[in-house]
Amino acid sequence: MMNRRQFLTAASLGALSLALPTRGLFAQAQAHVVVLGGGVGGATFAKYLKLADKSIRVTVIEKNRTYIRPYGSTEVVTGHIGMKDLEVTYDDFARKYGIEFVFDTVVGGDLDKKSLRLAGGKDISYDKLVVSPGIEILYDKIEGYSESIANTSIPNGWIPGEQTQLLANQLKAMPQGGTFVLVAPPNPYRCPPGPYERASLVTEWCAKHNPNAKIVILDPKNQFVTDKNMLLGWNRLYNFNIPAEFMEGMPSDVKTHTTPSHLEWVRAKEGGKVKSIDAASKTVHFEAGTIQADVLNIIAPMRAGKIAQQLGLTDEKGWCPVNLTDFASNHFKDVYVLGDATHGGMAPKSGFSANSQAKVTAMAVVNALAGKEPNENPVWENTCYALAGSDYGLFVADVFRLKEGNVMYRVNPNRYPSLQQTPVQIRQGAAYQQAWIRSFTQDCFA
Numbered sequence: 001m002m003n004r005r006q007f008l009t010a011a012s013l014g015a016l017s018l019a020l021p022t023r024g025l026f027a028q029a030q031a032h033v034v035v036l037g038g039g040v041g042g043a044t045f046a047k048y049l050k051l052a053d054k055s056i057r058v059t060v061i062e063k064n065r066t067y068i069r070p071y072g073s074t075e076v077v078t079g080h081i082g083m084k085d086l087e088v089t090y091d092d093f094a095r096k097y098g099i100e101f102v103f104d105t106v107v108g109g110d111l112d113k114k115s116l117r118l119a120g121g122k123d124i125s126y127d128k129l130v131v132s133p134g135i136e137i138l139y140d141k142i143e144g145y146s147e148s149i150a151n152t153s154i155p156n157g158w159i160p161g162e163q164t165q166l167l168a169n170q171l172k173a174m175p176q177g178g179t180f181v182l183v184a185p186p187n188p189y190r191c192p193p194g195p196y197e198r199a200s201l202v203t204e205w206c207a208k209h210n211p212n213a214k215i216v217i218l219d220p221k222n223q224f225v226t227d228k229n230m231l232l233g234w235n236r237l238y239n240f241n242i243p244a245e246f247m248e249g250m251p252s253d254v255k256t257h258t259t260p261s262h263l264e265w266v267r268a269k270e271g272g273k274v275k276s277i278d279a280a281s282k283t284v285h286f287e288a289g290t291i292q293a294d295v296l297n298i299i300a301p302m303r304a305g306k307i308a309q310q311l312g313l314t315d316e317k318g319w320c321p322v323n324l325t326d327f328a329s330n331h332f333k334d335v336y337v338l339g340d341a342t343h344g345g346m347a348p349k350s351g352f353s354a355n356s357q358a359k360v361t362a363m364a365v366v367n368a369l370a371g372k373e374p375n376e377n378p379v380w381e382n383t384c385y386a387l388a389g390s391d392y393g394l395f396v397a398d399v400f401r402l403k404e405g406n407v408m409y410r411v412n413p414n415r416y417p418s419l420q421q422t423p424v425q426i427r428q429g430a431a432y433q434q435a436w437i438r439s440f441t442q443d444c445f446a
């Protein structure tokens with residue numbers, strides 16, 4: 001396909017016949033792809049689309065001039081890094097790839113007419129639209145909780161920002177011997193190992209700074225991804241006794257501790273599901289009882305970012321159904337949805353997944369603009385690194401492909417590190433996590 005510059009050069013040399021359908025050619029060369037959301041999925045998509053074909057006009061609409069990365073944000077809670085370390089800006093990125101950025105909030109639109117409405121009052125049209133708006137937190141799904149409570153006294157922080165800093169401040173100020181309660185979310189949610197990593201790092205922090213503190217996870221589930229590796233880490237680091245049903249394959253150094261752990265995990269089967277909270281006293285009523293927290297972190301249920309609901313991209317469960325071959329929306333033509341907002345087949349709601357989806361979809365959009373079908377045999381990857389302690393790394397790694405009938409399947413049988421890993425391998429796992437954060441941020445935003 002000839003781009004606009006090649007066309008103009010050729011035209012100035014008189015190499016083209018005047019009879020050519022120039023308007024059609026220009027229209028094709030100047031295809032306009034609009035990206036809603038400049039987070040992991042949106043930024044990666046914009047970059048890889050430009051790398052694939054720089055003649056395409058790409059406009060990212062992002063509500064914030066500075067992106068605060070969610071991945072790694074628990075390290076702010078425990079003071080390993082500051083909020084500034086989570087910040088990503090777009091100026092160099094936009095210049096390097098020739099991507100246009102509009103800093104505004106999309107408030108609606110008519111996707112049948114290929115048009116988006118911005119808060120600033122403008123309408124913006126597109127040939128193809130890629131939507132990666134992340135998540136909306138459903139604070140009100142927990143009785144007694146609300147966004148204003150989250151902003152002032154009981155943070156959520158799963159979309160990082162001021163609530164993350166509030167939680168960090170509260171942890172630091174927690175009275176000696178206090179109780180930190182973390183309410184884990186129901187499936188599906190952003191970053192499957194994330195709540196358990198957060199509980200781990202808070203427990204580690206308390207061991208140093210608040211040794212008699214108690215950390216309680218209240219969970220509406222009975223298991224989580226990476227659970228066996230994480231529980232093994234907890235057994236070694238925090239005297240945690242591993243429930244019998246997770247013991248198969250555990251190494252011989254696993255102990256039955258007689259002193260109680262400072263970390264407690266109350267699962268659904270033990271009545272861990274939260275019924276309501278009293279925000280003023282930070283009291284949580286859950287199925288098996290009541291607990292008063294000094295610091296309370298509620299990771300409430302979530303669904304696709306609000307704008308996805310407003311644009312009619314979601315289903316009754318609140319997530320965006322897509323055709324898995326290219327992540328094209330099931331609801332509108334020429335619209336694609338990426339990242340946490342999608343159902344995404346088996347792929348978890350992780351940054352790694354959003355980035356991998358973005359690359360596959362960038363190629364699908366290049367093909368679609370050239371009138372070609374998407375690759376019928378795409379491959380996606382995901383690796384979620386997580387920490388049971390600062391030097392105790394673990395992961396879940398997946399490669400996904402498609403079966404006929406638009407069904408995603410997992411290619412690799414071994415998703416987790418061996419439970420028999422050596423201490424060196426475990427330390428390396430933690431180092432890989434740190435290295436991944438740096439290289440991944442480069443891949444998405446630089």
Ligand SMILES: Cc1cc2nc3c(=O)[nH]c(=O)nc-3n(C[C@H](O)[C@H](O)[C@H](O)COP(=O)(O)OP(=O)(O)OC[C@H]3O[C@@H](n4cnc5c(N)ncnc54)[C@H](O)[C@@H]3O)c2cc1C
Binds near residue numbers: 041062071191307
């Ligand atoms: C504590 C924590 C730890 C995590 N750790 C990991 C990890 O180790 N590995 C991993 O892979 N993932 C991790 N994640 C998950 C990862 O950060 C997300 O899965 C990823 O950011 C999803 O990308 P996205 O593009 O879907 O959404 P986002 O990155 O949230 O981007 C959405 C963007 O859309 C913008 N937007 C939304 N609505 C509008 C609108 N109406 N108008 C304009 N702009 C809009 C937002 O401002 C935002 O910039 C973690 C998350 C948390 C909370």
